[in-house]
Amino acid sequence: MAKPWGLQAEWDMTKPWNPHSWQRFPAEQQPAYPEPTALEGVLARLRQLPPLVVPEEVDRLRGLLAEAAAGRRFLLQGGDCAEQFKDCAPEAIAGKLRVLLQMSVALTHGGRRPVVRVGRIAGQFAKPRSKATELIRGRELPSYRGDLVNALEATPEARRPDPSRMLEAYFHAAATLNHLRALTAGGFADLHHPERWELPGGTGEVPEYRRTLDQVKESLDFLEALGGVQRDALERIDFFTSHEALLLPFEEALTRWVVEAGAYYNLGAHTLWVGERTRQLDGAHIEYLRGLRNPLGVKVGPSATPEHLVALLDRLDPGREAGRITLISRFGARRIREALPPLLKAVQAAGRTVLWSCDPMHGNGVESAQGLKTRDFDAILAELRQAFEIHRELGSHLGGVHFELTGEAVTECTGGTQRLSEVDLAKAYETGCDPRLNGVQSLEMAFLIAEMMRG
Numbered sequence: 001m002a003k004p005w006g007l008q009a010e011w012d013m014t015k016p017w018n019p020h021s022w023q024r025f026p027a028e029q030q031p032a033y034p035e036p037t038a039l040e041g042v043l044a045r046l047r048q049l050p051p052l053v054v055p056e057e058v059d060r061l062r063g064l065l066a067e068a069a070a071g072r073r074f075l076l077q078g079g080d081c082a083e084q085f086k087d088c089a090p091e092a093i094a095g096k097l098r099v100l101l102q103m104s105v106a107l108t109h110g111g112r113r114p115v116v117r118v119g120r121i122a123g124q125f126a127k128p129r130s131k132a133t134e135l136i137r138g139r140e141l142p143s144y145r146g147d148l149v150n151a152l153e154a155t156p157e158a159r160r161p162d163p164s165r166m167l168e169a170y171f172h173a174a175a176t177l178n179h180l181r182a183l184t185a186g187g188f189a190d191l192h193h194p195e196r197w198e199l200p201g202g203t204g205e206v207p208e209y210r211r212t213l214d215q216v217k218e219s220l221d222f223l224e225a226l227g228g229v230q231r232d233a234l235e236r237i238d239f240f241t242s243h244e245a246l247l248l249p250f251e252e253a254l255t256r257w258v259v260e261a262g263a264y265y266n267l268g269a270h271t272l273w274v275g276e277r278t279r280q281l282d283g284a285h286i287e288y289l290r291g292l293r294n295p296l297g298v299k300v301g302p303s304a305t306p307e308h309l310v311a312l313l314d315r316l317d318p319g320r321e322a323g324r325i326t327l328i329s330r331f332g333a334r335r336i337r338e339a340l341p342p343l344l345k346a347v348q349a350a351g352r353t354v355l356w357s358c359d360p361m362h363g364n365g366v367e368s369a370q371g372l373k374t375r376d377f378d379a380i381l382a383e384l385r386q387a388f389e390i391h392r393e394l395g396s397h398l399g400g401v402h403f404e405l406t407g408e409a410v411t412e413c414t415g416g417t418q419r420l421s422e423v424d425l426a427k428a429y430e431t432g433c434d435p436r437l438n439g440v441q442s443l444e445m446a447f448l449i450a451e452m453m454r455g
């Protein structure tokens with residue numbers, strides 16, 4: 001029987017690239033599962049389950065990213081560092097959607113460009129780690145690798161990799177995405193109802209946001225008086241999902257052959273990115289990603305050389321397709337000035353059009369005196385400012401931003417108008433991995449970015 005969208009589970013394993021061919025290459029950051037038969041059983045079940053997204057949505061996102069690369073849109077990508085199964089709850093999901101929508105209003109209104117919204121959500125469950133073990137209250141334990149792999153709880157049993165977590169991840173991603181789809185289709189994002197868009201502590205915390213909402217409302221009223229606003233366009237919005245393609249057996253199982261397109265898609269998310277620690281040219285992650293039809297993100301940090309980057313583009317995007325690649329620079333405020341220009345010039349010299357985005361989080365991590373991972377608002381801002389400047393100086397443009405953030409009132413990053421200091425961090429430090437901007441910090445950041453977009 002034909003499957004919907006012509007999906008086909010049987011893969012042609014004789015082709016040089018197939019969803020399984022990554023297994024011939026060295027794979028970094030993969031857990032060692034103690035029981036291969038349990039793993040096989042889980043993967044077999046995952047291969048039968050329905051896709052989370054459909055190819056048409058993936059293609060639509062690729063088109064929007066192509067427009068962002070051409071300077072006509074702006075990409076806002078953000079969400080948790082490590083999404084946890086317990087975050088699959090209505091408040092947490094709506095909170096993340098709300099903050100991304102609030103930011104996109106600030107960016108569209110101030111930056112005068114439509115925003116492409118992509119969540120690190122509904123599948124951002126796997127984490128690469130710098131070390132295999134971590135010290136927790138004096139005890140050395142295997143590192144937490146995300147809910148997809150092991151549990152955060154600080155015991156040796158919890159930290160053992162468990163393949164059944166892949167099925168749990170699938171169902172948690174499905175429930176999260178279902179709720180996101182219901183909210184976005186059901187008028188949650190309708191600008192006619194800004195009361196749904198309030199900040200947790202009221203818009204008083206970011207006065208500029210109240211003014212923007214009032215201005216947006218006024219413009220809508222004016223357009224409506226002219227009979228011109230398409231209600232549909234305001235009530236329904238696009239919202240896409242993404243995660244790091246890290247745990248390759250899981251990603252492989254969510255890969256489907258789409259007959260109409262004559263191509264393989266990963267239908268576990270609209271777009272995937274490859275991390276700084278796993279983008280070796282001859283590594284398994286690049287091998288896996290190169291065969292997919294999805295748009296791809298590539299984190300580009302201090303270890304990237306111009307030659308490596310150009311070779312990666314050749315490998316991942318031989319067809320030079322618009323919207324295919326988003327390069328996400330993540331150097332830190334102290335290094336970007338020196339590190340980005342040679343890479344940018346190499347990409348230009350290779351005649352490549354990519355979408356450049358900036359992740360101002362991963363190069364700005366510091367440890368607080370109390371031993372908590374944190375990032376300072378001003379360092380994040382400083383990296384973004386320099387990214388905008390460098391792109392302008394070199395005749396390029398920054399077309400997107402990538403954040404670790406949450407709608408909740410957490411205290412994980414210092415600074416911002418709330419003036420969170422290192423001693424405040426312990427009050428609501430809830431992240432499973434890296435520190436996130438809270439709702440207020442995120443929105444403040446969006447207004448500052450909108451200013452930078454205007455130049």
Ligand SMILES: O=C[C@H](O)[C@H](O)COP(=O)(O)O
Nearest residue numbers: 081127128129130131433434
């Ligand atoms: O999210 C990114 C990485 O997983 C994280 O920065 C690694 O953190 P670690 O250095 O504590 O392992």
Ligand SMILES: C=C(OP(=O)(O)O)C(=O)O
Nearest residue numbers: 081275276277299330362
């Ligand atoms: C691991 C991450 O980033 P990077 O690969 O850039 O360190 C991340 O985005 O959570």
Ligand SMILES: [Mn+2]
Nearest residue numbers: 081404433434
């Ligand atoms: Mn992170």
